[in-house]
Amino acid sequence: MLVYLRLFKESFSFAVNALRNNKLRTFLSLIGVTVGIFSIIAVLAAVDSLDRSIKGQLSGIDKNTMYITRFSFGPTSVPRWVRENFPQTGSEDYEFIKRNVPDIDACAFAIVGGAQTIKFEDNTVTNVPVTPVSNEIYEIDNLKLYKGRFYNETESNSGAPVIVLGYNLANNLFDTEEPVGKVIRVYGRKLTVIGVLDKFGGLNMDSPDEKAFVPANFARRFMNIGNKGALTMIMIKPKQGIDIGAFEQVLKQKYRRFRGLKDGDIDNFFINKLSGFTDLIDGIISFMNMVGWVISGFSLLVGGFGIANIMFVSVKERTNLIGIQKAMGAKNKFILFQFLFEAVILAVIGGLVGLVLVWIGTLIGTALADDFEFILSFKNMVLGFFVSTLIGLIAGILPASSAAKLDPVEAIRTGM
Numbered sequence: 001m002l003v004y005l006r007l008f009k010e011s012f013s014f015a016v017n018a019l020r021n022n023k024l025r026t027f028l029s030l031i032g033v034t035v036g037i038f039s040i041i042a043v044l045a046a047v048d049s050l051d052r053s054i055k056g057q058l059s060g061i062d063k064n065t066m067y068i069t070r071f072s073f074g075p076t077s078v079p080r081w082v083r084e085n086f087p088q089t090g091s092e093d094y095e096f097i098k099r100n101v102p103d104i105d106a107c108a109f110a111i112v113g114g115a116q117t118i119k120f121e122d123n124t125v126t127n128v129p130v131t132p133v134s135n136e137i138y139e140i141d142n143l144k145l146y147k148g149r150f151y152n153e154t155e156s157n158s159g160a161p162v163i164v165l166g167y168n169l170a171n172n173l174f175d176t177e178e179p180v181g182k183v184i185r186v187y188g189r190k191l192t193v194i195g196v197l198d199k200f201g202g203l204n205m206d207s208p209d210e211k212a213f214v215p216a217n218f219a220r221r222f223m224n225i226g227n228k229g230a231l232t233m234i235m236i237k238p239k240q241g242i243d244i245g246a247f248e249q250v251l252k253q254k255y256r257r258f259r260g261l262k263d264g265d266i267d268n269f270f271i272n273k274l275s276g277f278t279d280l281i282d283g284i285i286s287f288m289n290m291v292g293w294v295i296s297g298f299s300l301l302v303g304g305f306g307i308a309n310i311m312f313v314s315v316k317e318r319t320n321l322i323g324i325q326k327a328m329g330a331k332n333k334f335i336l337f338q339f340l341f342e343a344v345i346l347a348v349i350g351g352l353v354g355l356v357l358v359w360i361g362t363l364i365g366t367a368l369a370d371d372f373e374f375i376l377s378f379k380n381m382v383l384g385f386f387v388s389t390l391i392g393l394i395a396g397i398l399p400a401s402s403a404a405k406l407d408p409v410e411a412i413r414t415g416m
Contacts, residue, residue, distance in 0.1 A: 028306070029310045030346060032306035032307070033303035033351060033391060034350040034351075036299035036303040036350075037350065037384050038354035040292065040384070040387065041376070041380050041383070042358050043288075044292060044380050045358055045362060045375065048375060048380065049362075051285045065140060065235065065237050065238075066272065067234070067235055067236075068269055069231065069232065069269070070231070071086075073270075078266065082266075087227060087268060088226065089234050090232065093234060103238055104237070104239065105237045105238060105239045106235075106237040107136055107235065107237070108136035109134045109232070109235075110235060111133070111225055111232050112232070113129070113131055113132050114130075115128060115129055116212075118130075118173060120174065125169060125173050128210070129211045129212070131211060132215065132218065132220070133213060134156045135150065135153050135215070137235065138150045144198040145197060146198040146199065147179075147180055147196050148164070148194050150194075150195055151213075156216070159217030162191060163212055164212065164214075165179060165193060165195070165196050165212050167199040167208075168199075170196040180193055181193065186214070189222075191214065300391055303347075304395040305395070307346055307395035308343075308398065308399060311339060311343050315402060323406065323407075333404070335404040335406075336400045338403075339396060342396065343392045343393070343395050343399070344396060345392070347388045347389060347393075351389070354384065361374070
């Protein structure tokens with residue numbers, strides 16, 4: 001055992017000295033591995049950060065939440081021309097489900113309102129996602145208030161001209177001025193601000209921070225929600241602890257009966273679940289990771305070939321020294337480990353430099369991105385170290401083997 005430890009130590013020392021004596025060649029060899037490891041770990045860190053941010057934002061919403069609408073959130077076997085002829089989910093559907101389906105914790109009616117322009121005196125904010133929705137959205141989306149209040153059931157049913165603003169939207173529109181109680185213009189109509197939502201944070205284009213909420217019945221007075229109009233949906237939050245599968249079956253049966261569908265008729269609606277949406281996100285994240293590996297793999301391939309090329313050059317330059325070492329009794333294992341360690345050290349140093357660059361990049365990215373944190377996880381750090389070590393082993397095995405197999409006499413003669 002001591003013999004092998006001494007062999008490792010001497011081989012390691014020879015490798016370090018060789019790298020130290022050829023600084024330019026060492027630097028050039030490091031670049032390829034550094035770029036490869038940086039590419040892979042940077043992509044994985046960015047994707048992991050995005051995944052964590054999205055999952056964190058969805059954590060406050062019950063994954064069993066269901067969305068009934070005429071369109072499917074995911075792939076479906078129903079032809080497009082059939083789906084386009086499905087009727088809208090109207091307010092009558094919402095009232096029926098709310099009153100007749102058991103085990104519902106909250107049920108809301110929403111209209112996909114699109115982007116609007118909001119004005120307050122001389123201030124204007126464009127492209128604001130304004131969501132016309134009933135008051136139950138506050139519970140379903142687990143919203144929280146920074147100041148003021150959310151509109152109540154009476155205001156929701158009567159379609160009162162009130163509005164609740166997201167945190168960033170309120171800041172952009174009012175700056176330091178108190179927003180609650182102010183009258184603003186949306187849809188070309190006057191609405192009173194009654195509340196501002198608490199800061200949500202995160203990197204999300206659909207973040208409540210940038211949105212506004214108005215009663216659905218207010219928007220129904222002037223918005224077209226017919227089959228060719230704005231999309232409508234019913235949002236359902238089932239009670240905790242119930243059998244979701246059984247609940248969905250009861251919901252489907254009652255709703256089919258309400259719509260007058262007979263046995264054999266296909267459903268002219270879709271029940272979309274948030275759990276299915278999170279599965280879709282997982283699939284997208286996995287695909288992004290795979291694409292990152294494929295793209296970054298080319299960089300690693302170039303880095304590996306670079307190390308192998310440099311190692312073959314190193315073997316050729318030191319052929320005479322190898323012959324002398326073998327003539328003095330050095331075994332093949334010593335020669336093999338000497339060059340193999342050199343390749344591994346090259347790759348590991350390159351990998352560590354790549355990891356440091358990724359870490360610096362996460363700090364800069366977090367500082368520049370608003371409400372988004374880039375994270376370099378310990379798992380990705382270990383992965384980067386492992387991959388760089390593996391690249392060194394693979395790239396160095398052929399040059400090291402060729403060096404170990406050299407005949408000492410021929411090696412000395414060739415070196416001379």
